[in-house]
Amino acid sequence: MSNAPREKFDNTVVEWVDSRLPIFTMMKNEYGVxxxxxxxxxxxxxxxxxxxxxxxxxxxxxxxxxxxxxxxxxxxxxxxxxxxxxxxxxxxxxxxxxxxxxxxxxxxxxxxxxxxxxxxxxxxxxxxxxxxxxxxxxxxxxxxxxxxxxxxxxxxxxxxxxxxxxxxxxxxxxxxxxxxxxxxxxxxxxxxxxxxxxxxxxxxxxxxxxxxxxxxxxxxxxxxxxxxxxxxxxxxxxxxxxxxxxxxxxxxxxxxxxxxxxxxxxxxxxxxxxxxxxxxxxxxxxxEWYFLPFYAILRAVTFNMNIYMLAGLGLLAVFMVEFIWRHKPKYLNGFLGFLLLVLGSGLAVFGLLADLNQGWEIPMSAANLAPISAKFGGVLAMFGSIGLLVILPWLDNHPIRSARFRPLFRIFMIIFTISVFILGYAGSQAADKVYFMEFNNTMLAQIFTGFYFMFFLIILPLLSRFEKGRELPKSINEAVLSKAQKAGA
Amino acid sequence: MFVRNILSAIIISVAPVSSVLAAGGDTPPIPSQDWSFSGPFGTYDKAALQRGYKIYREVCASCHSMKRVRFRNLEALGYNEDQIKAIAAEYSVEDGPNEDGDMFERAALPSDAFISPFPNDNAAKAANGGAFPPDLSLMTKARANGSNYVHALMTGYKDKLPHGVELSDGQYWNTYFTGNKIAMAPPLMDESISYEDGTIETLDQYAKDISHFLTWAADPYMEERKRTGFKVILFLLIFAGVMYGVKRRIWSNIH
CATH class of the missing domain: 1.20.810.10 (Cytochrome Bc1 Complex; Chain C)
Known part of the structure; x- marks a missing residue:
């Protein structure tokens, strides 16, 4: 695909084809050298x-x-x-x-x-x-x-x-x-x-x-x-x-x-x-087993998302973008940020409680206004869990790539992997299965679904902002050689 | 439309329903039997298959079809071609239309599938008090832990009911059946079928033999599969060893 001059092949048939359609050159460049x-x-x-x-x-x-x-x-x-x-x-x-x-x-x-x-x-x-x-x-x-x-x-x-x-x-x-x-x-x-x-x-x-x-x-x-x-x-x-x-x-x-x-x-x-x-x-x-973690996320959303929760989550999202992801806030100052954080989490928690306690006497009829039903919420969470992978490169913009040089990221990455397995297990069990006391399978799925989203939306942006990371080797060759020397000594 | 709400139904309403079910119909774990076909080198026992086929013919086949198995498949039980022809000829099938456009009855051929006891599902239900006797061709694959399950089901009937349980007409109590209430009368009991090869004629033995036969019916290529697997994996292990050597050799000049 490059315009670099083509090297001739010794085999006349190969050369005949390659000079007309450089498929052998391409294979050599992409899979040979x-x-x-x-x-x-x-x-x-x-x-x-x-x-x-x-x-x-x-x-x-x-x-x-x-x-x-x-x-x-x-x-x-x-x-x-x-x-x-x-x-x-x-x-x-x-x-x-x-x-x-x-x-x-x-x-x-x-x-x-x-x-x-x-x-x-x-x-x-x-x-x-x-x-x-x-x-x-x-x-x-x-x-x-x-x-x-x-x-x-x-x-x-x-x-x-x-x-x-x-x-x-x-x-x-x-x-x-x-x-x-x-x-x-x-x-x-x-x-x-x-x-x-x-x-x-x-x-x-x-x-x-x-x-x-x-x-x-x-x-x-x-x-x-x-x-x-x-x-x-x-x-x-x-x-x-x-x-x-x-x-x-x-x-x-x-x-x-x-x-x-x-x-x-x-x-x-x-x-x-x-x-x-x-x-x-x-x-x-x-x-099938390979869908189980996502099935667990789907079933974990058993509550409606009312406008308080949505508003609260929206404010928290603004906070995350301005103060964590951007490194330096562009539009807001520290006081407004604090206000956003408190108001956002307050509204979100209040909305969730209002949804779970339908009998509340507070005139919160707006809590009944749920633009996102539990079912639609589950679908959004399931597709969202994969959608997060699409924006992962922007959620984690830490300059160091490998977890080898990011001890904190490494720990959270391992916990994340384990939690996906636990979600898979939760997906395979009946929703009402009780593990101990009042703790049932739906709650298990909810906890780890929560962690799944927290990992992407909170932990990764925080880590990419605050984690220092280890010192990187100067080059791949140097790292390989020093490792070989250590093994030899 | 009820299907449309199935998801929410699963999330919300399964909770109370299934706990009720669990309270009324918990089945104990299925006991494991010794099978000649288990394990990576397991094979079917032809004598057991023949005995199991006898039980199927004499007992099960009066209600249950087995329409995915053909008479010619009986070769795997150790019967020769003539014996299979003779067995098939005991049954008649409807064929046609002939040149005059009429359907006609003829003796079954080795290429025919086992003859179903009822012309269709509704007839099967009508003759069995509304309960449908399922086709047995795939039974051991269609149940978790199938071979052991069939044995457990055959031996799991109890005359004495647990306290407070009542059965309606045409229901029987089976320890291993989901929900415990089964519409199939106990099909086997000690000495109900005579064996010609001197094997003991007990319920437990019958249950083992019918399960053996049904396992073969559901998985007729099991022996070939395991034999092939052994060769394939042996080859792959050697190949992997060779390729590891090749890889080591190629990489040896760079460290």
Missing amino acids: FPTPRNFNWFWNFGAIAMFMLITMIATGIVLAMHYTADTKLAFDSVERIMRDVNGGWLIRYIHMNGASFFFIAVYIHIFRGMYYGSYKAPRELLWILGVIIFLLMMATAFIGYVLPWGQMSLWGATVITNLFSAIPFVGESIVTLLWGGFSIDNPTLTRFFALHYLLPFVIVGVVLLHIWALHVTGSNNPLGLEPKSKKDTLPFHPYYTSKDFFGIIVFIIFYAIFIFYMPDALGHPDNYIPANPLVTPPHIVP
């Missing part, structure tokens, strides 16, 4: 692993589509035919079914890597945002794919999730009708889901190409978070990282194969082996 930081750890394998999973899913998915029938009367049977009568069908289907889970495992580790080592920071914001878009597309594709076998969880999962859109004011009902292709989940829903499930992976491929393009403009981040300064800091991608990625992918496939061959149904739900029945609701509707 591409300068890559020399200090990657194993976390950097997961981009390649995710790419491998995407290809696996598309390859197996195309074969499955050859045998699948998108019709509510035939879908379940056609999947069972694949499992029983198509040669090797059980294998293809188990690879695809468990592939969704392992694709998400790879991508979640990839996202964690990006957050922990600050890969989202300038100049890689767009690279990061493209990644979040891929993540969203994956979620849509996975959800739609889970509907296709038309088992009980397919139908009822689809019912719960598509109903979420009805919470959107004014247009919600129309969106749901459009998703369903009618006034209930039925054949038109299944056929359009199948069409979209076939389309979206190729959209993902497109965004992945943009993601890789953006990566090859800025170059990779690395565990130290330092930009390579000289040739000593980098290695050519091939053979160093091709060999490392190859090894990493095989190790990943070993874990993947254990599930495919020895516990193929462990990550699924037994109810999805029962054909869909609109007249029988399963006792617990649970999404």
